[in-house]
Amino acid sequence: MKADVGAPLAPFGLGQLLRLPAYGRNIGGAAEFVVIPALALAGSLVLFGVFVALFRKNPLDLYFYMYQGAFGTWFSWQNTLTRAAPLILTALCTALPAQLGMVIIGGEGALLIGALSATGAALALQSAPPLFVDLAMACAGMIGGGLWIMLSGALRHYRGVNETISSLLLVYIALAILNYLVEGPMRDPTSLNKPSTREIGAANMIGSIPGTDVHWGFVLGIIAALLAYILIYHTVFGFAARVAGGNIRAAKVVGLNVGKLILIICFLAGAAAGLAGMMEVAAVQGRTNANLAAGYGFAGILVAFLARQNPLAVIPVSILLGGIGASGGLLQRRLGLPDASVLVLEGMIFVMVLASDSLYGRFGFLRGKAA
Amino acid sequence: MNFDRISRRRVLQGTAALTFGAALPLRPATAAETTVGFVYVGSRDDYGYNQAHAAGAAALKSMPGIKIVEEEKVPETDAVEKTMESMINLDGATLLFPTSFGYYNPHMIKIAQKFPKLRFQHCGGLWSEKDPKNAGSYFGYIDEAQHVSGVVAGYMSKSGKLGFVAAKPIPQVLRNINAFTMGAKLANPKITTQVIFTGDWSMPVKEAEATNSLIDQGIDVVTCHVDGPKTVVENAAACGAMVCGYHVNQAVLAPQAYLSGAEWNWEVLYPRFVKMFTAGETIPNFYRGGLKEEIVKVSPYGSMVSAEARKHADEVKSALISGSYVIFKGPVADNKGNTVIAGGISRGQTDPELEKMNYLVDGVIGATS
Numbered sequence: 134m135k136a137d138v139g140a141p142l143a144p145f146g147l148g149q150l151l152r153l154p155a156y157g158r159n160i161g162g163a164a165e166f167v168v169i170p171a172l173a174l175a176g177s178l179v180l181f182g183v184f185v186a187l188f189r190k191n192p193l194d195l196y197f198y199m200y201q202g203a204f205g206t207w208f209s210w211q212n213t214l215t216r217a218a219p220l221i222l223t224a225l226c227t228a229l230p231a232q233l234g235m236v237i238i239g240g241e242g243a244l245l246i247g248a249l250s251a252t253g254a255a256l257a258l259q260s261a262p263p264l265f266v267d268l269a270m271a272c273a274g275m276i277g278g279g280l281w282i283m284l285s286g287a288l289r290h291y292r293g294v295n296e297t298i299s300s301l302l303l304v305y306i307a308l309a310i311l312n313y314l315v316e317g318p319m320r321d322p323t324s325l326n327k328p329s330t331r332e333i334g335a336a337n338m339i340g341s342i343p344g345t346d347v348h349w350g351f352v353l354g355i356i357a358a359l360l361a362y363i364l365i366y367h368t369v370f371g372f373a374a375r376v377a378g379g380n381i382r383a384a385k386v387v388g389l390n391v392g393k394l395i396l397i398i399c400f401l402a403g404a405a406a407g408l409a410g411m412m413e414v415a416a417v418q419g420r421t422n423a424n425l426a427a428g429y430g431f432a433g434i435l436v437a438f439l440a441r442q443n444p445l446a447v448i449p450v451s452i453l454l455g456g457i458g459a460s461g462g463l464l465q466r467r468l469g470l471p472d473a474s475v476l477v478l479e480g481m482i483f484v485m486v487l488a489s490d491s492l493y494g495r496f497g498f499l500r501g502k503a504a
Numbered sequence: 505m506n507f508d509r510i511s512r513r514r515v516l517q518g519t520a521a522l523t524f525g526a527a528l529p530l531r532p533a534t535a536a537e538t539t540v541g542f543v544y545v546g547s548r549d550d551y552g553y554n555q556a557h558a559a560g561a562a563a564l565k566s567m568p569g570i571k572i573v574e575e576e577k578v579p580e581t582d583a584v585e586k587t588m589e590s591m592i593n594l595d596g597a598t599l600l601f602p603t604s605f606g607y608y609n610p611h612m613i614k615i616a617q618k619f620p621k622l623r624f625q626h627c628g629g630l631w632s633e634k635d636p637k638n639a640g641s642y643f644g645y646i647d648e649a650q651h652v653s654g655v656v657a658g659y660m661s662k663s664g665k666l667g668f669v670a671a672k673p674i675p676q677v678l679r680n681i682n683a684f685t686m687g688a689k690l691a692n693p694k695i696t697t698q699v700i701f702t703g704d705w706s707m708p709v710k711e712a713e714a715t716n717s718l719i720d721q722g723i724d725v726v727t728c729h730v731d732g733p734k735t736v737v738e739n740a741a742a743c744g745a746m747v748c749g750y751h752v753n754q755a756v757l758a759p760q761a762y763l764s765g766a767e768w769n770w771e772v773l774y775p776r777f778v779k780m781f782t783a784g785e786t787i788p789n790f791y792r793g794g795l796k797e798e799i800v801k802v803s804p805y806g807s808m809v810s811a812e813a814r815k816h817a818d819e820v821k822s823a824l825i826s827g828s829y830v831i832f833k834g835p836v837a838d839n840k841g842n843t844v845i846a847g848g849i850s851r852g853q854t855d856p857e858l859e860k861m862n863y864l865v866d867g868v869i870g871a872t873s
Contacts, residue, residue, distance in 0.1 A: 201594070208593045212586045312703065316672075317873075325860060326628070326674045327605055346589075348582075417582045417610075423704070424580040424606050462575045462587050466595060472547070472577035 202460030217455030221354030223433025239300025241430025247407025250277030278407015286399030560770025580606030645794030649766030654687025659813030667718030
């Protein structure tokens, strides 16, 4: 392997190598990247319709209510986008390390640590102006979450510990730390039956995007996804990361500092999830308690895989899953389906999208001239 | 219908803005009906907390002109705000029951402020003067039913050792553990209750492990305070121990092992609220009660419960209903030897001191932290 890949690369200087147009390869197959996931999605909707029909519910009603609940009214749209907001950020926690070939599934832990750090910052700065407090919260949240996932990266790089396992186990450690602090040192003594930290204060709360109920976390998520896309596909650093992800030995041969790449990417990934945690505190809950462990981190894994780890695709996929979540309520209320039916649909989409991987490159007409 | 499919796919393909204008009103046309929305944090067939509320909701279905909409497994995040708004906007709900403790602040408060003409009834007893007037919070003194269960458990235990699987050491839970133990001590003053905290409301694996480990220690009656007692009840029965239930009647899960239990009686309370609401009366913002007010009840005793146990438990129950009996009556010592309620002091159910309970009474083996 080393000889095969390393040898042709070696004559180039690193600078030359990194100036190659990294995105050129993707343009030809762009149509594939829209059509195949759309087919997979349509296939899973049909399959879900059959599943629902087995329970003697009309699949056409199902599609109608799903559409209405997710996108059919202005309210439904806001509902969908509100649910999508944390998913964009937590999905980046999985999608960024995936560029390096790492499977990080501990976004939930980074979210919790980010929320705790942000709450700690807000409580320490009670007398400061709100804008300053919010900025400090965002920084603390990103640093807290970033260091948390960086820990998994460091374990992988220095000790050879599998990052998937370590990041998952760190979720339970994060949850234990959160419960300990919320029920112990950081507990608001008046929170009797629902142990919580003190509130960050109404003045420090971040409001909604004007004219909507959707909090600013949605906009931050889109910005973060765009930045992540630019970083990965349009910078030298991102290209180096993808080289390391493609073949770590080749990357080492051409002199890339793989350890540094792993630590930085893991930090950025955790920072995104930490920011999601900070926004949950600053825009939704107003304090930290066990409510924060609502599974956004785990839903983010699903989003990242459905988006094929592409930071830009994370945005529409988050909106799609937000929409499925939003319509789930209407399915329960109008069709009497149990909550778990939404999980069935998500599972079907997941399997169909993964299975559709085998279709890439089989439709010549989709590839255009570049093929 | 096909039209909707196409629209949805267009939306997914990114031409979303189209649908903004095409917003269709979904409100049902039946104006004469009152729609009541129920939101549950877990599954409504959990044999526990959520099923108790769902049974209360089901009791409304027979009332004329009342329509029920329900949603389960809604987390305590902004998801519950959206669920309530969805019930209001899409189903026309005017009375809402967000039933989980963590829905109250900030979520229900926020929605109550946004819809000042609608009514919100929260389970947990958290309402205070600073909260919106169209919001209310109710709760039951279920420790009364636990106390009666404890009497039965005290008589039926041969080993003199009871077990209690609990979620978190918070006042509501401690009050149940203490009331249960104090009831058992009426039957057998030397009895002990070993408590295990699992750390969260729904942890089936830990609950099963805790139940098994309690029984391995020679405990022969187990009870619990977790969201879904199914695991505890089934495991205890499978190991040959007896059980006292919680939230709803779990006798169907273990008819040969089920002694008694502390149940919510939302089937009585919810129709009461809805009648007040449809008649245009004001529902009290802060509503509480126990056995007397029929907000809680005691499960029918299992066939194996002795006549002696039944007699004593019934006496305690009727004394609680008549109001002549106080559970937390001094002197009460905690399990570290400190006096927590001095002799001569009676802490009745409405006493705010009981809301801050942070101790386990003498006879309980375990620690609050």
